[in-house]
Amino acid sequence: MTATMIAEEAVSRAIGEASWLEPESLAPSMTPEPYPLDALPKAIRDAVVEVQTFVKAPVPMVACSALVTLSVATQGHVDVQRAAKLIGPASIFTLGLADSGERKTSSDGFFVTPIREYEAREAARLDPEVKAYRAALSIWAAKRDGLREAIKAGAKSGKDTTRKESELHTIEQSPPIAPRVPKILHGDETPENLAWSLAREWASAAIVSSEAGLILGSHGMGRESIMRNLAQLNVLWDGGELSIGRRTTESFKVHGARLTMALQIQEPTLRAFFDGSKGLARGTGFLARFLIYWPASTQGTRKFTEAPSTWPALSEYHRRIEALLDTPLPIDDCGALTPSLLTLSPDAKTVWVAFHDGVEEELRAGGDLADVRDVASKAADNAVRLAALFHTLERGIGGQIQANHMSAAARVAAWHLSEAQRFFGELAQPLPISDAIRIERFLLDCCRRNGTGIVPRRDAQQFGPVRDGKRLDDALTELAESNRVRSVARDRRKLLLVNPALLTGMEP
Numbered sequence: 001m002t003a004t005m006i007a008e009e010a011v012s013r014a015i016g017e018a019s020w021l022e023p024e025s026l027a028p029s030m031t032p033e034p035y036p037l038d039a040l041p042k043a044i045r046d047a048v049v050e051v052q053t054f055v056k057a058p059v060p061m062v063a064c065s066a067l068v069t070l071s072v073a074t075q076g077h078v079d080v081q082r083a084a085k086l087i088g089p090a091s092i093f094t095l096g097l098a099d100s101g102e103r104k105t106s107s108d109g110f111f112v113t114p115i116r117e118y119e120a121r122e123a124a125r126l127d128p129e130v131k132a133y134r135a136a137l138s139i140w141a142a143k144r145d146g147l148r149e150a151i152k153a154g155a156k157s158g159k160d161t162t163r164k165e166s167e168l169h170t171i172e173q174s175p176p177i178a179p180r181v182p183k184i185l186h187g188d189e190t191p192e193n194l195a196w197s198l199a200r201e202w203a204s205a206a207i208v209s210s211e212a213g214l215i216l217g218s219h220g221m222g223r224e225s226i227m228r229n230l231a232q233l234n235v236l237w238d239g240g241e242l243s244i245g246r247r248t249t250e251s252f253k254v255h256g257a258r259l260t261m262a263l264q265i266q267e268p269t270l271r272a273f274f275d276g277s278k279g280l281a282r283g284t285g286f287l288a289r290f291l292i293y294w295p296a297s298t299q300g301t302r303k304f305t306e307a308p309s310t311w312p313a314l315s316e317y318h319r320r321i322e323a324l325l326d327t328p329l330p331i332d333d334c335g336a337l338t339p340s341l342l343t344l345s346p347d348a349k350t351v352w353v354a355f356h357d358g359v360e361e362e363l364r365a366g367g368d369l370a371d372v373r374d375v376a377s378k379a380a381d382n383a384v385r386l387a388a389l390f391h392t393l394e395r396g397i398g399g400q401i402q403a404n405h406m407s408a409a410a411r412v413a414a415w416h417l418s419e420a421q422r423f424f425g426e427l428a429q430p431l432p433i434s435d436a437i438r439i440e441r442f443l444l445d446c447c448r449r450n451g452t453g454i455v456p457r458r459d460a461q462q463f464g465p466v467r468d469g470k471r472l473d474d475a476l477t478e479l480a481e482s483n484r485v486r487s488v489a490r491d492r493r494k495l496l497l498v499n500p501a502l503l504t505g506m507e508p
Contacts, residue, residue: 055106076330092386095265183201195252442465
């Protein structure tokens with residue numbers, strides 16, 4: 001223990017442990033469960049451990065970065081059938097609740113590299129075709145415009161324009177067709193622009209954003225359009241068809257498209273999105289489709305380490321992703337995907353049914369999942385999607401999903417369901433209570449690591465989950481009134497003392 005920490009402990013003793021009252025409960029709170037890293041296939045698990053050891057972002061965040069990349073590489077190749085007439089995409093949506101600075105962008109960067117490189121290779125390969133198309137389009141437009149002018153001039157002078165009209169009709173029916181150049185990774189995209197890209201450019205896409213507030217808070221999510229746009233994203237998760245009607249430009253349809261989403265958002269921003277949507281965020285089933293995670297922050301513990309000279313696990317994972325990306329997508333003449341169908345083996349089906357029924361039982365009134373019925377109702381679907389990803393990574397495109405992949409996927413889906421339950425439970429609390437729960441969790445973690453019962457307020461504000469001074473004050477007031485944490489000033493330093501009853505039996 002450092003001299004500073006010894007001095008702080010003396011402060012704590014001087015205040016007197018005997019003066020503490022029994023801590024009162026803040027609100028029902030679920031303890032986060034450890035991420036089931038061992039459930040991931042070895043190739044994913046090893047890459048996640050390798051990246052997380054260096055980046056030091058929360059493990060669930062790094063794991064989701066890896067899974068999102070696999071979803072992007074897989075979604076165009078396979079759909080998955082979980083039961084008769086129950087067929088859907090293999091793509092996933094993830095939503096991480098985390099403060100700025102948790103290194104999601106860095107984590108994503110390690111895993112999306114094969115996708116960016118694939119886009120660049122394909123753009124270079126198809127560049128001659130793109131240039132030829134642009135030239136052909138210019139020639140076609142010149143001929144079309146020339147015929148239009150000739151018909152207009154002929155009509156003014158009273159000449160017969162029948163032949164010109166026939167030629168215009170013919171040319172209008174045969175414009176040059178643009179080559180389809182993969183455009184997969186999208187950032188802060190409005191749902192309508194995304195739909196246009198899926199219909200006209202490339203039918204397999206991903207929205208990857210570490211600042212999801214730019215998406216959920218965009219004009220596309222304004223009061224007049226939020227219902228429509230949330231519904232569009234729901235349809236894309238389902239793999240359904242969209243008809244986009246426009247007044248001033250060409251209408252179009254999205255058919256046979258697949259979408260992966262990976263969003264990170266700060267908890268206050270998501271609260272604001274909830275408030276702004278007037279219940280539509282959950283009422284439409286939008287958030288129910290996401291694999292949610294809300295990890296404890298690692299900020300303040302990320303000591304510098306040099307980057308390793310080699311990345312064997314990540315390189316192997318990249319190789320497998322590249323193999324999937326380099327396999328031509330099954331795209332029809334209209335640009336729609338026609339994925340092959342994965343099915344469940346009898347043993348895998350037994351595992352899936354058991355997971356489905358276990359979740360269903362807890363949806364009853366009074367059941368453990370009654371408060372998150374919307375999310376829980378999608379859990380079995382998300383589990384089979386994850387199983388399809390695991391199968392494709394290890395066994396390739398096609399075949400039957402085996403029980404081991406289904407069991408592993410069910411564990412990961414169950415963990416995300418637990419996170420959603422914890423998140424929505426805390427989100428329902430008033431903000432000061434929710435902040436107090438998170439601050440206390442941070443303080444207890446600091447005490448455990450440092451073998452102390454006192455934390456400088458400056459550290460809590462700098463490294464903790466609540467940076468805003470007013471919100472931190474409100475949260476600490478709740479903790480003080482519940483006899484859980486005290487704020488004291490000693491030698492011009494502001495210190496936070498944790499009730500010793502909360503530290504009893506806690507291992508350093």
